Structure formats: C-alpha cells, structure tokens
Amino acid sequence: MVAPTGEDFLVLAGISKRYGGVRALENVDFACARGKIHAVLGENGAGKSTLIKIAAGVVQPDAGHMRLDGNAVSFASPSAANAAGVVCIFQELSLLPDLSVADNISIAAPPRRFGLIDAKAQRRRAEALLTEIGCEDVNPLLRVRDLPLSRRQMVEIAKALGQRPRLLILDEATSALTSADVERVYTMLARLKAEGVAILYISHRMHEVEALADRASVFRNGRHIETFEKGARSTAEIVQLMIGRDIATQYPSKPRRPRPQPALRIENLSWEKRLDQISIDVGAGEIVGLGGLDGQGQKTLLFALFGVLRGVTGTVSVNGRPVRPGSPAGAKAPGVGIALVPEDRKTEGLMLPMSIADNLAIASLDALSNGPFVNRVKERRAVEGGISRLQIKVGDKNDAVSTLSGGNQQKVVIAKWLMTQPRIVLLNDPTRGIDVGTKQELYRLMRELADQGAAILFYSTDYDELIGCCDRVAIMYDGRIVRELEGAELTETNIVASSLNIDAASSAAAPARVAAHV
C-alpha cells in the first residue's frame, strides 16, 4: 500500500453523542493521519470508547459528520466500517468461543472453494497471519474457548490484521498481553505505520503511549481538549490535561481520629493471574477506596471477598476470625456478614421483572421467615424500613423494579443489602450512571453506615468521589495494590499518577500481567 504519510485519513467534525441523559461526546473535532500512531488519552468516562465506537460503526453519532479519505461516510454497522477499511480491536473480545482459531480469523470473509469454505486455505491463512505477529505456537485448529486470555487477544489482533485495515483502532488491546507479545504487537504496528496505515491507539499505559505514539489527543468529559505531537508535553502536563477542573461536589465531612481496629483484614490474597498478593485492612467505621484504572483487579478483589471465585489463596478475617466464604450465600451468612453491591444492577443486582418489595427482601429472607414461610408482617416492615431509610421514590412497592429510574434502582440494590445488617460492605462502582443528587445521598449514607460501625470497601472509577468519600484509597495496577494514599497525599494528581503506575513503569520492563475484566 503506497500512501502519502501524514495526510488526514479520518476526520470527525462536530460529533456529539448522548446516552439517555449522559453526554458521552460533545461537539468533537478530531482527525488522525496516515502513517501515524495516534494515542487517545483520558480518564474513565472521558469519551474515548464512544469515539472509537462511532469510528467503527458500532454506534451512530447524534450530530456531526465523518470523512474517510476525503469522502463523507457514515457507518450503519461494524461490517460497513470494515468494508471501508476501518478495523477495530475491541477491549471486549469479539471472538466466537466455540469456533476454532482459523474460523475466527477468517470469520468475515473466509476463503472459499466451489462456494464452500475452504478449510485448508483458511488454516494456511490463519497460520500465515499468526506467524506475522509472532504467534506460530497457536494451533489454528484449537477452539478459542480453550485458549488463555493472552492468546485470545493475539488471535483478535491476527483477525484484525487479516482484514487489511487502512485505519486500525486498538482499544486497550495490550491490556491482556504478556510482555513478549506486547513487543510483537509493537513490531507489527511499526510495520503497518510504514505501510501508511492510520493507527488509533487507546491505552492507559503511559509508558506505552510514550514509546509508540507520534501524536496524542486528550479527552475529558466528552470533549476533545488538546492534540499535540510527541514530546510536546511532559507526563505531568498530560495528567493535568486529563484531570482539568470539575465542579466540586459536596461530600460529608470525614471524622478525624486514629485508624480504628481492622474489621476486615486481607492478607496475601491471590487468584489465578488477576490478583497478586493483596494485603489491606479496613477498620470498623472506615471507608477505604479502591482506585486505579478500570480492570486492574478491583472487581475481582470484591468478587474474591464475596465468595464468587474458586481457588482463591491467602487469608481473609472478619473481626479477627478467619473466614472463607464459598459462595455469596456463605458471605452474607450472619457469622460473616459481607454484602456486595454489584456493578451491573441490571444483571447482578436486581431481578427486573419482580416487584420492588420482592427485590428488597430477597437477600434477607432468612431473617424474615418463620420456618419455610416468609412472615408477611416482618417482610412489610423491613421493606418499608428500607424504602424510607434510602428515601426511595416509589409509587407502589409492588410495582416491578424495572419501572424505577436508574438512581432509585440503585438505591433498591443498596437497601436490599443494608437490610441484611452487614458488618462489611463492598461497593462496586455504585454511582455509575446515576444523577448527582442521588450520588450525594449515597455519599451521606456511606458515611452514616461507617459511623454506625460498618467497614466499607468502595471501588469507584470516579477519582473525585474517592477523594471526597474515603478515609484511605488503595490504588490497584495489574492485580496488585501499588500505593495507599491517605490524608494530604489523597489528591487527584497522586491518584492518576499511581493509576498509570508512572513511578513503577519506568523502572525495569514491568511484566504486563493479565489483568483484564472479570
């Protein structure tokens, strides 16, 4: 492919996108050029994912237009984008687990003979593409389901390469790779760049961005803040651009007192390759934050504590007594008393077609029953207690919980767990996608709970929230806790710097460990 380098290939003008009431992109102008690696930077929720989803045809913008190679385009579907040469390697894998590696690599346009898929040619093609990225060791006959996560990611890359992209988009494509594979991907990118392919690179790893990118753009709150050439900005300046200034939210004041006795003590907790020797204490009456970029093991840690994962090593003790819950039922049992407010309220938090009352009572039915039967009176009292405690706005408590607004649904999830009288409360990003007013109520409630003696472990993707609510914040990176911030150290700059592991990244070639989503 002979193409002039440096010429704008994809141009976005005035692109806006909203999801419900949430503004994901606001009037964004953006361009990326042939033969350049263009990094896109920003905090969680800055709009990076929406940007690439629009470029790849996964979602359609509400306003604005897009030009590709000088021609106006709009992609109705991912296949339309592929046909135009825009190929995206998504963070969530787009592989089909039951099909073989060779099938997956050629899924969009398999080689055919007499109209039928030519299995031999397909296998040769897979071998050639895997060799191109240095993965000869992957047998193309294996099913994707049987490959480890890091190999699947390489198959995904081979699949993208096979589509002969003119614009290649990598969304955190290296997050699941081993360091040897990361090197191979770098080599591949350098070659594509020399061939004149435009490359958009989204990564949270600052050292990767520094090593690779020719150009970088910073996004914040759905806006394109600045684009600059390699070396024009220092790391500190980039962090500052990413943070920007935000309207301050009211947070309840933190009590000033010595660190309390630990109610929850975690020592050397490890699981598979996702959690690495985690040790941390949470005191009774304390709110401890879990920070860091999305997918560094925070959710996995909460799942491990809640008994969802098998094969966890290390010790967890509650009030000095070692516990090892084998399931959520074991974790919420009276002797342990752990509650987890899950991240995805629609699938893990609520039974949407069931009533508000049923959802509220469902986790504490044991306490509300006489023998095998639910005590209607106790149940009603508990449900009404939960509704009034969180000030859930309900028409009738027997309406389906799906009729409530997002914020009120989230309150139902939280109220449901508070009704189990937990000693340890695990919160998995509870304020995602809810309005500011409800958020502030939740902050107050968390502090109230803590004051009543609960130990709270609070994962949030919103750094501001962590600073405002937490007594301490532990920053996770690659399944480890890299830093604990407390008191005056608890600043956004410190959180962002630790999240990107900037101090550690420069020292030695830190092995990129598997730390993707659970």
Place this chain on the structure above:
Amino acid sequence: MSSAAEVPAPARFRFEDSSLAIKLRQNVGLVTAIALFCVIYLLYHVAHPKGFSSAVLVQNGDEIFTLAMVAMAQTVPVLAAGLDLSVGALMTMVGCFASYLLSGAPEGTPINLDLGGLHLVLATLPGGTTGLIVGMILCLVIGTLAGLLNGCVVVFGRIQPIIATLATGAIYIGIALFLRPQPGGKIDDDLNWAMTNSLGDFASTVHIFNDGAAPWFAPLAWIPVPFVLIILIAALVWVPFRRSVTGRAVYAVGSAEGAAYMSGLPIERAKIAAFTLGGFFAGCGGLFLAIQTSSGNADLPQAGAYTLNSIASVVIGGTSLLGGSGGAIGSIFGAMILRVISFFFRIFDIAPLLQPLFEGIILLAAVSIGALRMLRVRNTLELFR
C-alpha cells in the same frame, strides 16, 4: 505458555498435540455417541435371534429414518441457540400432504382445493414415475417453506423461537387435521416397496442395474435404503451447509451473538437459514413416514413425541442446547441410540411401559457428561452467563 526463552524441546511427536487428537477432544460428544451406539447396536444384534441379517437391518432402518431426520431438523435451530417445537408438527403436515400427492394413480393426481363452496383445480400431477418424483419434490418444498415461515416469524417478528414455533407448530397440526381428519390416503405401492427395503429391492423395483442382478451390485444389495438416504442427505445437504458461510454464521450466532454481530456476520440470514433447513429435514422425515405407513395421519401425540425425542437426540448426540457447538451427525447417532433402546424392549420382551423410564435414565446420563466442565469453572458467576 509463551516462554520463548526456554530451550526448544526436541520435536517429539505427541499424540495429544496432533490434529486428530484436537478434533477428537473438540467432538467428544459426537465420539461418545458413536461409541455408545456401536456398543448397544452390536449387543442388540448379538441378542437378536436373526441378528446381523439384512431383514433386521431393513426393519431398523425404517424405524430410525424419520426420527433421525427430525433430530437433524432440531439440530440446526439449536446450534443457533433456538429451539424448534414445530418439527414434529411440520413432519406430520408434510406426511399428510404426501398421502395425497403420492398416490401414483396412472391417470395423474389432480390437486384440488375445496373450501366451503369454493372448488378450485390448482394443477394436475402427471401419472407414473414422473408424477411421484414431482410429488416428492413438492412435499419437500412444503416442508422447506414451513421452515422458512418459522425463521421469518422468529427474525422479523422478533419472537423467541420456543414460543414462535409452538404457535406455528399448532398451525401445521391444524393444516394436517384439515387435510386428514381421519388417517387415510394412499401411497404408490412400488414407491413404498422401493424406499423401505434393501438396495436390491430398490433396484429391482425401479429397474436399474439389470433389475439389481448386476454382478458388481450384488455385494451392496443387502444395504437398507433408509440408511443410504440418511448418508446421502447428511453428505449432500448437511456437510455443505456446515462448510458454507451461512452455516458458519449459524454456529457463530449460537456461540456469541454479540461477537457475531461485531464481526459483521449476517445474523438474520443465519437464523432464517437455520429454521428453513430444519423445515427441509423435518419434511424429509414426514415424507418418509407417509411412504413407510402408506398413509397420512394427523396424529397429535405422535407429533409431540417426535418433537421431544428430537430434542433428546440432539442432546445425546453432543450438541449443546446453549448453541454454538455440536452438529447434525451427532443427532443422527442420538436418534439411533434412542431407537435401539426401544428395540431392546422388543427382544427382551420387557413391558413397553418401562421404556420412558429407561430412556429418561439414559438421557440424564448423557447430559451429565456435558455438565462435567462446570467443575472447572473458577469464577462461579460464569456459570450463569
């Protein structure tokens, strides 16, 4: 996994890394079904007084064919993570059509439509062999169209397959009852004889290979026609479909619909194709059942039993009800296993009333093998995804 720095091991052949071993591991359900079938069918012949004879094989083939077809019909929607509750009804409806179209009358078969006062002569099938061939093709077209209707209801009506096919199945039974309020009709005798016996009988009936007396043909003459048909249909219809882009898309949809969409696959076409092909297979089953019984019968309980047995056959044959893995060949063996179990009841003279009990136990055992992988799951939340 990727430690390239290690000293490369000497290139020693290891069976577990070979292509054959990989294929066997990936098709463990199919392999298990074939092995189980071979064992019980061998036992059956050993126990049978006239075991290993062409006559017994012919009888078995006739009893197996229809269920094998209906099981194949069920497999395709199941691979796309749907369930087709109309396969038995569709088969019954095609059988009722066949009982009109395949009478083989020498003067030809008129196709009339009587609705209340309305009397329409739509067409007349020619008599003789041509008429029979056209009639059989018509039956298969009807089955295929019914399958296409299923697919369109699911895709364009955006209705869950299980309820969509429950409804269309009732429609097909309704049409069958309209056609044959009582069992009846007639199938050409020669057609019946040719299709339900050995290859030798087929050749002598249709006057090929020197009426089946050609010397080269003699070693093949004992093979039952139904088995030949199963192999032909599998080889000429199923295998090419599986290797087509649409067939691949069916597996992809059942495996991970979101990823299939993101890969730019034709999801709607795949679903429609899955149900349409299912309709074709069920049509083959209905056509054969009519030829075999020389009549059409809108038998509601029988339709239901075939539907349920088709699901059982699919599962025994190693296809996951969650979609995405397995295949129609396994379902053929699943159907044969179910049938052979019932053959045992005859030779051991066990009360037929016990048959559902034994079938249930065998089904449970087969399904349990598939559940073993759950023991390896490390994140228990994945069990529910």
